[in-house]
Amino acid sequence: xxSEATAWPAPGEQHPVTRVLxxxxxxVGEALEVPxxxxxxxxxxxxxxxxxxxxxxxxxxxxxLTSQAEAVGxxxxxxxxxxxxxxxxxxxxxxxxxxxxSRFAQRLVRWQAVAAALAEGDVNAEQAxxxxxxxxxxxxxxxPALLDRAEAHLLTEARDFGPRELRVIGERLxxxxxxxxxxxxxxxxxxxxxxxxWERADLWxxxxxxxxxxxxxxxPTASAAVLxxxxxALAAPARRPDPERPADPGxxxxxxxxxxxxxxxxxxxxxxxxxxALPDTGGANATIVVSMTLDQLRAEPRERAGDHGAGAVxxxxxxDRLSVADARRRACEAGLVPAVLGGAGQVLDLGxxxxxxxxxxxxxxxxxxxxxxxxxxxxxxxxxxxxxDEPWSRGGPTDLANARLLCGHHHRRIHDPAxxxxxxxxxxxxxxxxx
Numbered sequence: 001x002x003s004e005a006t007a008w009p010a011p012g013e014q015h016p017v018t019r020v021l022x023x024x025x026x027x028v029g030e031a032l033e034v035p036x037x038x039x040x041x042x043x044x045x046x047x048x049x050x051x052x053x054x055x056x057x058x059x060x061x062x063x064x065l066t067s068q069a070e071a072v073g074x075x076x077x078x079x080x081x082x083x084x085x086x087x088x089x090x091x092x093x094x095x096x097x098x099x100x101x102s103r104f105a106q107r108l109v110r111w112q113a114v115a116a117a118l119a120e121g122d123v124n125a126e127q128a129x130x131x132x133x134x135x136x137x138x139x140x141x142x143x144p145a146l147l148d149r150a151e152a153h154l155l156t157e158a159r160d161f162g163p164r165e166l167r168v169i170g171e172r173l174x175x176x177x178x179x180x181x182x183x184x185x186x187x188x189x190x191x192x193x194x195x196x197x198w199e200r201a202d203l204w205x206x207x208x209x210x211x212x213x214x215x216x217x218x219x220p221t222a223s224a225a226v227l228x229x230x231x232x233a234l235a236a237p238a239r240r241p242d243p244e245r246p247a248d249p250g251x252x253x254x255x256x257x258x259x260x261x262x263x264x265x266x267x268x269x270x271x272x273x274x275x276x277a278l279p280d281t282g283g284a285n286a287t288i289v290v291s292m293t294l295d296q297l298r299a300e301p302r303e304r305a306g307d308h309g310a311g312a313v314x315x316x317x318x319x320d321r322l323s324v325a326d327a328r329r330r331a332c333e334a335g336l337v338p339a340v341l342g343g344a345g346q347v348l349d350l351g352x353x354x355x356x357x358x359x360x361x362x363x364x365x366x367x368x369x370x371x372x373x374x375x376x377x378x379x380x381x382x383x384x385x386x387x388x389d390e391p392w393s394r395g396g397p398t399d400l401a402n403a404r405l406l407c408g409h410h411h412r413r414i415h416d417p418a419x420x421x422x423x424x425x426x427x428x429x430x431x432x433x434x435x
Contacts, residue, residue, distance in 0.1 A: 053121030060119035066105035107132035113151050126163040134170025139185055142178065150177045194220060234265035357386040357398055365405050372407040375428040379407035387411055
């Protein structure tokens with residue numbers, strides 16, 4: 001005679017697992033009704049350990065049911081994408097949690113010993129997640145016997161260690177089961193991770209229109225370690241504050257919150273980057289030009305707070321504005337020069353004396369053109385080359401009247417014989433393919 005748990009259901013009947021779950025739900029309901037009065041420390045500890053083990057066994061059952069639901073196409077009858085999406089909608093789970101459960105169930109199908117340990121309550125769900133993740137990261141070419149050994153090793157370690165420690169052990173798992181291949185594998189994995197991190201590095205910034213810019217970034221971990229170390233040095237609470245910065249508005253005798261100190265440290269780090277430490281951008285060091293009068297540059301700060309005087313606003317070559325007080329403070333910092341153009345020995349028109357445009361000329365072009373002058377291109381000036389309209393090789397002078405900014409793509413295009421370049425009345429370059 002077969003038990004209820006293994007009996008095959010007749011058409012239209014409930015499956016035995018459904019009836020078992022119904023009884024389980026009833027039993028849990030009864031347990032929730034039991035008063036906990038008199039549950040002393042030893043008994044509370046025993047009950048807590050027991051319910052944790054039951055919870056692990058339920059996770060194992062849920063994983064088995066998840067795999068079966070995906071195999072039989074749960075959700076397809078209602079047009080849902082998959083069983084995970086159906087469950088997210090039906091049980092009001094997040095889509096991310098439903099996907100996580102689905103991936104976990106797939107791993108337990110592969111790693112049967114882990115699934116069995118979870119079903120017995122010998123490991124909990126977090127431990128099983130850490131173990132299966134480490135096992136999935138092993139090379140596919142590894143001998144099956146070594147895979148079994150690795151699975152057994154992690155299950156043994158799970159008797160003494162939690163998920164965090166198991167993740168650390170998992171990172172060195174190959175050194176335990178196959179030390180002769182571990183170093184080469186680690187080198188390949190790290191190289192791939194570093195390459196992927198570099199290719200996926202991104203930075204996004206948004207000007208909020210109220211004098212602040214915010215955003216997000218993603219950079220390789222090693223680069224982040226360098227940045228974090230530099231910011232920690234600048235954000236240390238014991239460090240003497242910059243006397244030229246605005247006063248810290250925080251309460252006296254109390255340090256500002258960590259994230260605000262890190263934000264101000266990031267600003268200071270940018271101010272400290274020396275110009276000559278950065279690569280040239282099309283012929284000039286990375287430089288922002290501040291346009292202001294000589295009187296504004298030389299003016300003494302007002303004594304009375306809030307009295308900024310006339311003409312107290314300077315402009316950047318990016319189109320942004322800043323106070324003259326901030327411009328004066330920054331004028332001696334790296335990457336920022338006052339645009340007192342044409343004076344103090346800055347020769348802006350060199351004629352035929354040299355072929356390449358000077359840094360001073362580059363700064364004027366950056367301020368004048370602002371971006372690539374090709375029609376429809378908005379590449380910023382820092383990404384552009386200085387181009388001779390009349391080629392220097394044909395007698396064109398190296399002066400501003402014969403110069404324009406073009407991005408690398410359009411600079412190559414203007415020298416491509418397959419295209420004809422036309423300068424429009426608004427000083428834009430328009431390209432036409434020759435026929």
